[in-house]
Every structure is written in C-alpha cells, then in structure tokens.
Amino acid sequence: MTKEEEDILLQEGKMLPVMEHFYTIQGEGFHAGKAAYFIRLGGCDVGCHWCDVKESWDPKLHPLMNTEEIAETAARYCKTIVLTGGEPLMWNLEILTSKLKELGCTIHIETSGAYPMSGHLDWITLSPKKTGLPLADIYKEASELKMIIFNQNDFKFAQEQGGKVNDKCELYLQSEWSKRDVMYPKITDFILEHPKWRSSIQTHKYLNIP
Numbered sequence: 598m599t600k601e602e603e604d605i606l607l608q609e610g611k612m613l614p615v616m617e618h619f620y621t622i623q624g625e626g627f628h629a630g631k632a633a634y635f636i637r638l639g640g641c642d643v644g645c646h647w648c649d650v651k652e653s654w655d656p657k658l659h660p661l662m663n664t665e666e667i668a669e670t671a672a673r674y675c676k677t678i679v680l681t682g683g684e685p686l687m688w689n690l691e692i693l694t695s696k697l698k699e700l701g702c703t704i705h706i707e708t709s710g711a712y713p714m715s716g717h718l719d720w721i722t723l724s725p726k727k728t729g730l731p732l733a734d735i736y737k738e739a740s741e742l743k744m745i746i747f748n749q750n751d752f753k754f755a756q757e758q759g760g761k762v763n764d765k766c767e768l769y770l771q772s773e774w775s776k777r778d779v780m781y782p783k784i785t786d787f788i789l790e791h792p793k794w795r796s797s798i799q800t801h802k803y804l805n806i807p
C-alpha cells in the first residue's frame with residue numbers, strides 16, 4: 598500500500614494506529630474496578646511532561662490495524678470498551694465505534710478533549726491539560742472530569758475546568774503518579790473542603806495489572 602492510500606484509510610477511520618489492546622480492569626475514575634477491554638491508539642501532541650505512556654506519542658511507531666477486526670477482537674472479551682491513547686480523538690472513530698455498537702458494546706473514551714469528538718461515545722472521561730486545552734464542545738458532553746494534580750497550581754486549574762462542565766459531570770482529582778505521596782494528603786484536604794470533588798487513584802498500578 599502507498600503512503601497516500603494509507604492516509605486515506607486513516608482519514609476514513611477504516612484503519613487506525615493501535616499501540617496495544619488488552620483486557621483488564623478499569624483502574625481510574627467512576628468505573629474503577631470494572632472489567633473492560635482497552636484499545637490504545639497511537640499519536641498525541643499534547644506533551645504532558647509526566648505522561649505515563651510517552652511511547653504512544655509518535656503514531657508512526659504503531660501498526661495500522663483494520664478497524665472492524667480490532668472491534669471484533671475486543672467485543673469477544675467484553676462489552677465495556679475503553680478507547681484511550683495517546684489521544685484517541687486525533688482519529689476518526691466513526692467506523693470503530695459503529696462496529697462496536699453493532700456488536701453490543703458500551704464505549705468509554707479517555708481524552709484530553711484537544712481534538713474534535715467523533716463516533717458514538719457512551720461515557721466520556723475528560724482530562725484537560727494546560728498544554729492543549731479541550732475544545733469548547735466537549736464540556737457539555739463530559740461524563741466525568743478527571744483532573745491530574747502534579748502541583749499546587751493544578752487545584753486552581755481543576756476548579757476552572759470544573760466550572761466549564763455540565764451539571765451531571767462527575768468530578769475527580771487524581772494525583773500524578775510520581776507525586777502521589779505528597780499530593781494525596783493535599784487532595785484529601787481539598788475534597789473535605791470541596792465535597793463535590795472525589796478522589797481517583799490509579800489502582801491498576803497497585804494491582805500490577807495493565
């Protein structure tokens with residue numbers, strides 16, 4: 598296949614760069630503890646210096662896979678699918694999510710919101726980043742807001758972003774992993790003062806699962 602032919606299939610969402618796909622337990626946020634099949638798409642230019650999957654950033658390092666085949670594989674394991682990355686909204690998710698819906702799946706997405714929404718998404722986990730702010734449309738659609746706390750300034754950013762989401766959106770503070778010993782005590786104090794927020798912990802890292 599030529600580069601041009603590949604680009605067309607990517608634009609149409611018929612093929613997608615898949616870094617990895619695996620059956621595990623959702624570790625974070627509202628659905629923590631739930632079995633889910635994760636599809637991690639390559640490609641992200643948001644540039645979080647503490648990102649725990651920097652290997653995902655360059656999409657060229659990840660093989661293009663046939664979208665309908667990846668959907669069929671996922672749905673054989675589980676009907677809860679988590680699309681993540683990288684930044685999954687960099688890609689056209691129409692075909693992937695249509696196929697997953699046809700197979701009876703509920704589709705969750707983990708996103709920074711920095712790219713336009715596409716496809717059929719049942720649960721949107723929005724995790725805004727200062728280096729690539731969410732586009733305006735996603736705030737009214739977000740199911741949960743998951744703010745990463747790396748330092749004290751991030752509480753202010755969390756409150757700003759919390760003011761932009763819809764009323765039904767669940768609000769979470771999650772410490773950046775390497776700062777957890779310092780930041781969870783601060784997150785605890787913050788939540789006791791602002792009880793509409795809840796804490797989220799990357800439980801999969803304690804369980805030693807993907």
Ligand SMILES: C[S@@+](CC[C@H](N)C(=O)[O-])C[C@H]1O[C@@H](n2cnc3c(N)ncnc32)[C@H](O)[C@@H]1O
Pocket residue numbers: 641647648649650681682683684685707708709723724743745771772773774775799
């Ligand atoms: C790797 S990102 C991929 C999806 C999307 N790019 C995003 O940032 O939402 C998945 C989730 O992990 C969070 N995350 C990434 N690195 C982290 C770290 N070092 N500590 C805590 N959470 C982290 C992100 O904020 C996001 O909520």
Ligand SMILES: Nc1nc2[nH]cc(C(=O)O)c2c(=O)[nH]1
Pocket residue numbers: 621622623624625681682707801806807
């Ligand atoms: N178990 C598990 N839960 C997760 N929740 C969000 C993740 C992600 O990287 O998007 C993630 C992940 O990588 N593993």
Ligand code: SF4
Pocket residue numbers: 641642643644645648649650651653682683684709726
């Ligand atoms: S937006 Fe997500 S994938 Fe991209 S650098 Fe930040 S945490 Fe990593």
Ligand SMILES: [Mg+2]
Pocket residue numbers: 649650
């Ligand atoms: Mg992760």
